[in-house]
Amino acid sequence: MLDRYLQHRHSGVHSPNHVMEEPAFLDELGPVAGLRVLDLGCGDAAIGRTLLAAGCRSYLGIDGSTEMTRAANATLAGTSGRVDRMDIEQFSAPPHTFDLIISRLALHYVDDLDSVLSACRRSLSPSGRLLITVVHPVITSHEARQSTNEARTNWVVDDYFDTGARQRNWMGNTVTWYHRTVEDYVAALTRAQFAITALRECAPRHDRFDGDMAEYARRRRVPLFLLLAGSRA
Ligand SMILES: C[S@@+](CC[C@H](N)C(=O)[O-])C[C@H]1O[C@@H](n2cnc3c(N)ncnc32)[C@H](O)[C@@H]1O
Structure with a gap:
C-alpha cells in the first residue's frame, strides 16, 4: 500500500494532490523561516524537507504507520527533521x-477532532498558526463504487448530514474515514479557539496540467479537498 500511495501522491499531473491540494496549501503557507513546525500525519514527510530547505527552525512529523515513518526517516536523512511514530489522537506537547x-489529508482519519485541535492550540505559540487539508466532505459523504479503472466522470453526494465513520476502499485497502460537513470543520476550529483565516476548496490550478485541458476540465467538476487555516485566537 505504501508504494502505491507514494506513487499516487507524487505522480505529477495525474495526481489531484499536485494539481489541487498542493497549490492551495502553498498559497496559504506563508513564510516559514524560523518557525518550529509540527506535521500531523506526515506520510513520507516530503513537505518536511521542503520546509527545512526554506529555513524553518525545526520540523517534527508524526505518523501512526511504521511504513510511513520509515519512509519519512529516509526523506529526512541528513536534515535536522525528526519523525515520531504516534497516533495523532495521542499527541500532546507543552x-x-x-x-x-500543518496536517495534510490526515484529519479525516481522526475520530475525536475536538481533542486533537485543542491539543494543537495548547502547543502553539501565541502567534501560532494551524493549516490543514482534508478530503472534501462531498467526497467523504458517500462512496460511489466504480467498476472500471477509467478516470471518474461522475460523483455521488449522499448522506451528507449523516456524519461519522465510513469504511472506504482506498488504494486497495479498507480504511475508516470520518465524514464531517464543511460546517462541522469550521465549528470544530472555532470551538478550539482558532480564528479562521482561510477556507479553500482547492480548485485545480490551471498551470499544473501541462496543457492537458481535458483533465483540467474534469478536475473542475468536483471539489476533492478542503483547506482550513486558523490562528490562535
Ligand atoms: C493520505 S496520507 C497523507 C500523508 C501526508 N500528509 C501527505 O500529504 O502526503 C495520511 C497519513 O496520515 C496517517 N494517519 C492516518 N490516521 C492517523 C492517526 N490516527 N495517527 C497518526 N497518523 C495517521 C497515515 O499513516 C498516512 O501517512
Whole structure:
C-alpha cells in the first residue's frame, strides 16, 4: 500500500494532490523561516524537507504507520527533521512548542477532532498558526463504487448530514474515514479557539496540467479537498 500511495501522491499531473491540494496549501503557507513546525500525519514527510530547505527552525512529523515513518526517516536523512511514530489522537506537547502546525489529508482519519485541535492550540505559540487539508466532505459523504479503472466522470453526494465513520476502499485497502460537513470543520476550529483565516476548496490550478485541458476540465467538476487555516485566537 505504501508504494502505491507514494506513487499516487507524487505522480505529477495525474495526481489531484499536485494539481489541487498542493497549490492551495502553498498559497496559504506563508513564510516559514524560523518557525518550529509540527506535521500531523506526515506520510513520507516530503513537505518536511521542503520546509527545512526554506529555513524553518525545526520540523517534527508524526505518523501512526511504521511504513510511513520509515519512509519519512529516509526523506529526512541528513536534515535536522525528526519523525515520531504516534497516533495523532495521542499527541500532546507543552505550551508554545510550535509556531506552525500543518496536517495534510490526515484529519479525516481522526475520530475525536475536538481533542486533537485543542491539543494543537495548547502547543502553539501565541502567534501560532494551524493549516490543514482534508478530503472534501462531498467526497467523504458517500462512496460511489466504480467498476472500471477509467478516470471518474461522475460523483455521488449522499448522506451528507449523516456524519461519522465510513469504511472506504482506498488504494486497495479498507480504511475508516470520518465524514464531517464543511460546517462541522469550521465549528470544530472555532470551538478550539482558532480564528479562521482561510477556507479553500482547492480548485485545480490551471498551470499544473501541462496543457492537458481535458483533465483540467474534469478536475473542475468536483471539489476533492478542503483547506482550513486558523490562528490562535
Ligand atoms: C493520505 S496520507 C497523507 C500523508 C501526508 N500528509 C501527505 O500529504 O502526503 C495520511 C497519513 O496520515 C496517517 N494517519 C492516518 N490516521 C492517523 C492517526 N490516527 N495517527 C497518526 N497518523 C495517521 C497515515 O499513516 C498516512 O501517512
